[in-house]
Amino acid sequence: MIFCTNFMFQLTLILGTARVGRQSEKVANYILKKIAGRSDLEVTFVDVKDHIHGRTIPPWENSELTRPWRDLVKASDGFWIVTPEYNYNFPSELKMLLDQELGNYAGKPVAFASVSSGGFGGVRAIEHLVPLARRIGLIPLLADLNFSKVAELFEKSEAELDASYAVKITTIIDKLLNFGAKK
Numbered sequence: 382m383i384f385c386t387n388f389m390f391q392l393t394l395i396l397g398t399a400r401v402g403r404q405s406e407k408v409a410n411y412i413l414k415k416i417a418g419r420s421d422l423e424v425t426f427v428d429v430k431d432h433i434h435g436r437t438i439p440p441w442e443n444s445e446l447t448r449p450w451r452d453l454v455k456a457s458d459g460f461w462i463v464t465p466e467y468n469y470n471f472p473s474e475l476k477m478l479l480d481q482e483l484g485n486y487a488g489k490p491v492a493f494a495s496v497s498s499g500g501f502g503g504v505r506a507i508e509h510l511v512p513l514a515r516r517i518g519l520i521p522l523l524a525d526l527n528f529s530k531v532a533e534l535f536e537k538s539e540a541e542l543d544a545s546y547a548v549k550i551t552t553i554i555d556k557l558l559n560f561g562a563k564k
C-alpha cells in the first residue's frame with residue numbers, strides 16, 4: 382500500500398479591497414509574512430484588484446478573464462480573506478471576485494481578518510461575509526482576526542504587533558489546515 386505523505390495545503394490569501402491607499406494591504410502582507418515560512422502550506426496571494434473586470438462575470442460565462450480565479454479556487458484547499466469594513470459591509474470588488482466561481486468552493490474552510498480605522502475592527506464586514514461564504518459553499522471558521530485603528534497599529538514595531546497577533550495567526554492557520562480532522 383502506498384501512503385501519500387507530501388500533501389501541501391494550498392492556501393489562498395485574499396486582499397479584499399482595491400482602494401488606492403488601502404491600509405488592509407499592510408494587514409494582508411503582515412499575515413503573509415507570518416505564515417510564509419511554514420513547511421506545511423503553500424500560499425497564493427491574491428490582490429482583488431488584479432481580478433476584477435468592471436462588472437460581475439458569473440462562472441457560467443466561462444470567460445477567459447475569470448479563468449485564473451476559477452482555476453485557483455479549484456486548486457485551493459482553503460482561503461483567508463482580509464477585508465476592510467466599508468459602510469458596515471465588505472467591499473464590492475470582493476463580492477465581484479467571489480461571484481466569479483461557484484461549485485469549487487464547496488466544503489473548503491475560510492478564515493477572515495477584518496480591518497478598520499475605528500475601534501470595532503471591521504467586525505460588521507465579517508457579519509456580511511459569513512452568509513455569502515455559506516451560500517457559495519465555503520465553511521467559515523469560528524475564530525476571526527480584527528485589526529482596529531489600523532494606521533496607528535502599523536506604526537508599532539513588528540515585535541509589538543506580534544505580541545498581539547502572531548499566536549492568533551498561527552492558531553487560525555492551524556484551524557484551516559486541520560479543518561475536518563477529529564480532535
Ligand SMILES: Cc1cc2nc3c(=O)[nH]c(=O)nc-3n(C[C@H](O)[C@H](O)[C@H](O)COP(=O)(O)O)c2cc1C
Nearest residue numbers: 400402403404405465466467468469496497498499
Ligand atoms: C467607502 C468607505 C466606507 C467606510 N466605512 C467604514 C465603516 O462602515 N466602518 C468602519 O469602521 N470604517 C469604515 N471606513 C474606514 C476604513 O475602516 C478605513 O479606510 C481602514 O483603513 C480600512 O480600509 P482600507 O483598507 O481601505 O484602508 C470606510 C472607508 C471607506 C473608504
